[in-house]
Amino acid sequence: AQSVTQLDSHVSVSEGTPVLLRxxxxxxxxxxxxxxxxxxxxxxxLLLKYTSAATLVKGxxxxxxxxxxxxxxxxxxKPSAHMSDAAEYFCxxxxxxxxxxxxxxxxxxxxx
Amino acid sequence: GAGVSQSPSNKVTEKGKDVELRCDPxxxxxxxxxxxxxxxxxxxxxxxxxxxxxxxKSGLPSDRFSAExxxxxxxxxxxxxxxxxxxxxYLCASSWxxxxxxxxxxxxxxxxxxx
Numbered sequence: 001a002q003s004v005t006q007l008d009s010h011v012s013v014s015e016g017t018p019v020l021l022r023x024x025x026x027x028x029x030x031x032x033x034x035x036x037x038x039x040x041x042x043x044x045x046l047l048l049k050y051t052s053a054a055t056l057v058k059g060x061x062x063x064x065x066x067x068x069x070x071x072x073x074x075x076x077x078k079p080s081a082h083m084s085d086a087a088e089y090f091c092x093x094x095x096x097x098x099x100x101x102x103x104x105x106x107x108x109x110x111x112x
Numbered sequence: 113g114a115g116v117s118q119s120p121s122n123k124v125t126e127k128g129k130d131v132e133l134r135c136d137p138x139x140x141x142x143x144x145x146x147x148x149x150x151x152x153x154x155x156x157x158x159x160x161x162x163x164x165x166x167x168x169k170s171g172l173p174s175d176r177f178s179a180e181x182x183x184x185x186x187x188x189x190x191x192x193x194x195x196x197x198x199x200x201x202y203l204c205a206s207s208w209x210x211x212x213x214x215x216x217x218x219x220x221x222x223x224x225x226x227x
Contacts, residue, residue: 044203100155
């Protein structure tokens with residue numbers, strides 16, 4: 001079975017400082033992994049995805065994530081937080097080759 | 113082009129009534145998914161349609177839930193005899209071909225409130 005664990009339910013950073021949102025996965029084979037973002041009262045938007053082509057994946061809005069098989073991790077990072085980054089972030093793995101399995105989400109707060 | 117659209121955006125109903133939620137996927141996408149987002153359960157998969165294949169209904173929580181996809185495009189999720197625990201945001205997504213690596217594009221959701 002595949003699943004994802006987001007290690008922090010809330011993360012608070014100051015504007016201009018780095019962001020780290022942690023995600024660990026469990027899978028019996030090489031998974032497809034995604035990060036989605038959900039802004040208040042808006043739909044889910046894909047930030048980036050890992051599909052085994054490259055371990056360092058760059059996404060939109062300056063976010064990137066590194067797939068580390070040895071650590072079963074897929075942490076999301078950004079060098080410098082912006083106020084507009086405040087949202088909920090979901091680490092996602094493909095289940096049964098079709099449906100997405102979502103982590104519990106991490107709410108990112110950005111302080112001025 | 114147009115994204116995934118869902119209607120209605122909000123639905124308030126009384127316990128025991130039936131509701132229908134509609135999803136219009138992105139044109140040309142062969143795969144369509146329904147998910148539910150609730151406070152207690154997070155985001156969970158409900159059902160998946162791929163082309164003319166039999167749908168994967170393994171995520172439906174009870175036999176009160178059903179879904180159809182007509183003509184390989186529009187889908188309707190029906191909840192019969194609604195219960196308060198059905199209150200949630202119902203999300204629809206579509207993808208080009210439904211493979212492991214395909215991006216799923218989400219609609220804005222339908223917020224269902226059962227009184």
